[in-house]
Amino acid sequence: MELQNSRVLPVAQDVVWVALNDPGVLQQCIPGCESLDRVDAHTFTVAMTASVGPVKARFTGKLTLSDVIPPKSYTLHFDGQGGAAGFGKGQAAVTLHKQGVSETVLAYEANAQVGGKLAQVGSRLIDGAARKLADDFFTRFAAIVAPGALAAGEGVPSDRDATTGRGAEAGSVASTGLPLPRKWQHRWWVWALMAILAIAAIVIGNHVR
Template sequence: MKLEDSVILPCGRETAWAALNDPEILRQCIPGCEELTQDAPDHMTAKVTLKVGPVKARFAGDVTLSEINAPESYVLSGEGKGGVAGFAKGSAHVRLEEAGPEETVLHYSASADVGGKLAQIGSRLLDATAQKLARQFFDKFRDAVADDEATDA
């Protein structure tokens, strides 16, 4: 499964970068996220509950940041296990591009693999769910950085 898109954020690149590295902001924006803990500057652990079609599962996973080029880009790699529901693993290349003093374009390109019951659901439903979750995340993230900019002003 592959996802690729760009999102315009109503903030400067430094603000967007700080938010992308803030576990509390990410926890609030990730759909179904119950817990997100930063163990090291380049590592986080998470607990997320998601429903994909008829399968609802609680995933425990790890997220690692690599190829960090602050405040421009990094690669996120993650793997989560959801018990009998299966597993998910993937990575995303995230790049921030200045589009003006108070506007940043976030580009992302992600790929993921799933196994277990999740893999039996079918690629159409998985793709639709992944796109919906990405939209939810970026809508909340856009609101979070807009609120952060308003607070700083």
Template sequence: MDMSGSQRIEAPREKVWEGLNDPEILKQCIPGCEAIEMTSPTEMTAKAVLKIGPVKATFAGKVTLSDLDPPNGYTITGEGQGGVAGFAKGSASVRLEADGDEATILHYAAKADVGGKIAQLGARLIDGTAKKLAGDFFEKFGQAVAPKPVDENAPPEPEKKGWFGLKKS
């Protein structure tokens, strides 16, 4: 499976670069990520729970950063084992392009391969899930590195009400 795209992030390129190399930010942004730990400046271990169609599995694996060109980009390569569900491995080339002083365009080109039970689910389901996971990651990543400013003059959000007009907790 191949996937590529671009995402505009409302933060300077240096801040986006720092976020891409910060295990805590990555943990918040990677869908299903339970743990991520730097084992060296260019290697991490990670554990994530993913659901692809009817198959839910915990993947544990290793991530390696190469072709480092701070703050312009890198190549990220990973491989994870999901027990009886199978395996996933892939790589992505990430390039950061400044868009003025306060925004960055993140370009990516990714390749992935899966095997085992998850490979039997079919390319359409796997591709759709991969695109959704990528979209979720970029939305969360953009919020993590460039949180929206709080407008002090904005009216308070209305109270959320549940069934029968009862206040939701």
């Protein structure tokens, strides 16, 4: 299954860059995300829970980067397991660029396949779940990096915090709003985290052809 899409984030590229260096911010933005860890310069692990119709699964997966052209593009490979619910694997070519002074565009071309119970879910439920997953991510991320949130020290509660009424933990980018450190300018790997949601949505949201 192949998928192409793009999103416009209403914030400048340097602000997006700072936020992407904060795993705590990203974990708040990914619905159902339990953990997000960097293994090395090219590899990440992620654990998340997702529901598609009657199927609910906890996915654990590995993300690997290749064909990196910092900070413009790269290819992201995903391999995940959801236990009895099924498995998923795929890859996406991701690009980022500025649009005007205060917007950033993320675009991706991806293909993926799944097996198990996830491959048996109806296409309407699958498409709806994938769209909601992506919309929730970008809504949360934009809210966190918005100028007002940076100035006020506000954040978006994680899934866990939403049930307790607690806000974002102190120390996230939303509570700092610091200038972009020079040493981060060559950390191209942070851009890859932005594509986790896209890959996860494709993997749980498309059946094997």
